[in-house]
Amino acid sequence: MNMNILYRCFEDDGEFLSLVGALKTNRTPSMVTGLSDSARSVLLTALLKANGEKALILLPEEKEAYALAATFSTFDLRCFVYPTRDFQWGSPISASHIFEQQRLSVLKHMLDGDFDVVIASIEAACQQTLPRRMLKTYTLRFAVGSDTIAFEQAIAKLVDMGYSRDDKVEGPGQFAARGGILDIFSPQYEHPVRMEFFGNEVDSIGHFDVLTQRRFEPLDAIDILPATEVFFTSQDKETIHQFLWGELISAKSSLRKKRLQNELDRLHGGKILSDVYLPLLREQETLLHHAFSLRLVLLESSQIKNRLNDAVDFRKEMVKQELENTDSLLFHEDHFNITFDEFKALANQTPALVMDHFASPSSLFAYGTMFSFTTRQSLAFANRTDTITDDLRVYTDNNWRVMMVCENSLEASNLTNILKEKGICCTLGDETMLPKVAQILIVSATKNDTRVMNLPGGFEL
Numbered sequence: 001m002n003m004n005i006l007y008r009c010f011e012d013d014g015e016f017l018s019l020v021g022a023l024k025t026n027r028t029p030s031m032v033t034g035l036s037d038s039a040r041s042v043l044l045t046a047l048l049k050a051n052g053e054k055a056l057i058l059l060p061e062e063k064e065a066y067a068l069a070a071t072f073s074t075f076d077l078r079c080f081v082y083p084t085r086d087f088q089w090g091s092p093i094s095a096s097h098i099f100e101q102q103r104l105s106v107l108k109h110m111l112d113g114d115f116d117v118v119i120a121s122i123e124a125a126c127q128q129t130l131p132r133r134m135l136k137t138y139t140l141r142f143a144v145g146s147d148t149i150a151f152e153q154a155i156a157k158l159v160d161m162g163y164s165r166d167d168k169v170e171g172p173g174q175f176a177a178r179g180g181i182l183d184i185f186s187p188q189y190e191h192p193v194r195m196e197f198f199g200n201e202v203d204s205i206g207h208f209d210v211l212t213q214r215r216f217e218p219l220d221a222i223d224i225l226p227a228t229e230v231f232f233t234s235q236d237k238e239t240i241h242q243f244l245w246g247e248l249i250s251a252k253s254s255l256r257k258k259r260l261q262n263e264l265d266r267l268h269g270g271k272i273l274s275d276v277y278l279p280l281l282r283e284q285e286t287l288l289h290h291a292f293s294l295r296l297v298l299l300e301s302s303q304i305k306n307r308l309n310d311a312v313d314f315r316k317e318m319v320k321q322e323l324e325n326t327d328s329l330l331f332h333e334d335h336f337n338i339t340f341d342e343f344k345a346l347a348n349q350t351p352a353l354v355m356d357h358f359a360s361p362s363s364l365f366a367y368g369t370m371f372s373f374t375t376r377q378s379l380a381f382a383n384r385t386d387t388i389t390d391d392l393r394v395y396t397d398n399n400w401r402v403m404m405v406c407e408n409s410l411e412a413s414n415l416t417n418i419l420k421e422k423g424i425c426c427t428l429g430d431e432t433m434l435p436k437v438a439q440i441l442i443v444s445a446t447k448n449d450t451r452v453m454n455l456p457g458g459f460e461l
Contacts, residue, residue, distance in 0.1 A: 101228070120287055122311075
């Protein structure tokens, strides 16, 4: 069964059709209430399919984002989760950039339009990130037969993009150059890539194995993202040098002078720098700045507001503790994330849709349209047919249309036989069918498609 049949359950629902019309004619912001978790994910899929839209979905907590992404995968939507990250204000010796690299990968998918849905917690969405223009500028594209960037220019740009030069690449964020061969281990790929140049023209491209050094996947072209979300170009480093030198000249305590001199030494030694310098170098942009053309969807708006305010308060407390450190270099404490009021101002520039379980007296927007559904969550029956038969009789007696989804065709066939033995009239269907009035239709996923298990349960509409 094609799981997309599930969202077709909304196709003739009057309230759904009115909502589709409101979004098409941009009578937004819109508020939707009354949907259970299962019904909400199916309705969201139906909306995106009906209007041919891409969406940024924001939730209170990140764990909810991963659960919703798994649900959307059931409907063949290209879905990515944009995670939160921790900012470093000290002088790190080393750091894992895994979450930064995931965030960059999501931003690149958004830049290319290669996605259907991006999901993020409100905290992640309001954190500073790489500006869109910089992502464009510092994404290197190599193509066989192309000479758009010379060999030495590529090396210089990789350094600016946060890559470290080594004799041999062994992990993400490294590159090696020798005799017209350029190896790059970009964090966005599982394996490094090797490019052979003939002069300044790319002669061949292919992924290779780190251990054996053998190529195994030839490519016509490849994009290389920065090594980290925060990187410092040669010009950035000059700006940081001027700042540190000025601070060193005016510093009064020996402790602060020592700290500033250590930072200068780290800068000139090519060491990892902290995020504290971002306000000197970058305009403040967030995930929302990358998403103005998308449908913005907020799930549980009052919780989103409370969660963002809590995150901002927590950040302020961290800043306070950092500033109590007399040799702290932190000088612009509110640059790393936006406040709720700033978020609200940005959200009002987008075609927003708010979906809350219940109507709330607090409101993010002056809503252009409001819609209410009456749904109820139903649990997966997990072969406990004794617990479901009474419900099924009530459904058919009240002329409901019922669809039961099984993981595979064998389970669907067995369930059909069991229900018939219990006197329940039901039909074994296929992916082209929708249930009729007072009919119980039993369908199965295609070839043991376990994605059906990602659904958070059924629903009554």
